[in-house]
Amino acid sequence: MADLHHHRHLNEDDAFALSFEGESAGRRDLANARRHLLECRECQSRVQALQIEARLARTAIEALPVPELSAQRRSQTLAAIDAAARPKGSVRRLWVASRRSLAAAAA
Amino acid sequence: VSDIRFLFEEYHDLLYRYLVRQCGDGDLAADIAQETFIRWVQDPPEDHNPKGWLFAVATNLLRDRARVRSRRLELLRENDGLQPIGDAPPDPADLAEAGLEVADARAALAELSERDRTVLLLYHEGFSHKEIAEAIGTKTHSVGTLIIRATKKFAAHLAIRRTAPSARE
Numbered sequence: 001m002a003d004l005h006h007h008r009h010l011n012e013d014d015a016f017a018l019s020f021e022g023e024s025a026g027r028r029d030l031a032n033a034r035r036h037l038l039e040c041r042e043c044q045s046r047v048q049a050l051q052i053e054a055r056l057a058r059t060a061i062e063a064l065p066v067p068e069l070s071a072q073r074r075s076q077t078l079a080a081i082d083a084a085a086r087p088k089g090s091v092r093r094l095w096v097a098s099r100r101s102l103a104a105a106a107a
Numbered sequence: 108v109s110d111i112r113f114l115f116e117e118y119h120d121l122l123y124r125y126l127v128r129q130c131g132d133g134d135l136a137a138d139i140a141q142e143t144f145i146r147w148v149q150d151p152p153e154d155h156n157p158k159g160w161l162f163a164v165a166t167n168l169l170r171d172r173a174r175v176r177s178r179r180l181e182l183l184r185e186n187d188g189l190q191p192i193g194d195a196p197p198d199p200a201d202l203a204e205a206g207l208e209v210a211d212a213r214a215a216l217a218e219l220s221e222r223d224r225t226v227l228l229l230y231h232e233g234f235s236h237k238e239i240a241e242a243i244g245t246k247t248h249s250v251g252t253l254i255i256r257a258t259k260k261f262a263a264h265l266a267i268r269r270t271a272p273s274a275r276e
Contacts, residue, residue: 015253020258050255053262060212060265061231063176067133077141078115084148085111 010036019050029064111148118161119144121232125162126146128228129169131213131269139168158234166225177237202269215264 010018014033039080109152126136143165152160216224222243229239237248245253 012252013248018254020254023170052230052257053258056262056265057227057258058231060208060215060261061128061228062210064131064212066126066127069120069123069133069137073137077119077137077144078112080141080143081115081148084145 008036009040010046015043015046017049019047080100111144114147114157114161115144115240118158122161122165125228125232126165126169129166129224130214130216135169139165139172142168148184155239158242159238162229162234162238162242163244166221170221201246211265211268214268218264219257219260223253223260226250226253229260230257 010033016031018033018037037047071094111113122143123136123140126139127133130136130139131214143161146168147157147161216227219227225243226239229242232243237247239250240247240254
């Protein structure tokens, strides 16, 4: 009875933790799953297949080209965000203030 | 403004790369990333992890754009002879130039459901399970299973395309 968990195949969560994240999963409850994996060829193949699929997916995704954002597009984005962050009416107030100071300077 | 600048520096490039991988279109990705930050400024969320919020909103915006695009294409099919305006689908010749492997990866991603694609891309952007759960609106403990399933489907679609050239047509 005490060894029953040794004979239980890995569930998807454990298979994930052992295939994708290995030791970095940092889960204390993986000890039984690790012990089971040492003894079970079926689970070893499952984990191995998952690791191959994960590597294939990572390579394919990382190979997707990402065009570099031009400096111009980046500053346009920042300007649009800054404009949206300004309190409503502040642009109008700034404009009125600048007109007044220009008028005062002219007088 | 300083908060949003900090968020921008911290997450903009990550968000842009994720969006490019989602849609394969740099201009569209830049537009959506901008719109996402503007949404944050206009209506900042309360008690929400900024990273999860930004990626969730960007994914929703992208979905809305895709809906509009597909409706537009439907209308074009109904009104044969009209040309699409903007946001044209990627040219197959460009895809060929970019290399078959990239074309295969894009096609395999496109075969996934939006949820699977999002989970897979966020995982490969280094998101934790908790962050993925927040971004897609699910429980943290389900994320491992979702990643496994998305990975298996993606790998299967890739394998089909690589082993059967007819699948590329």
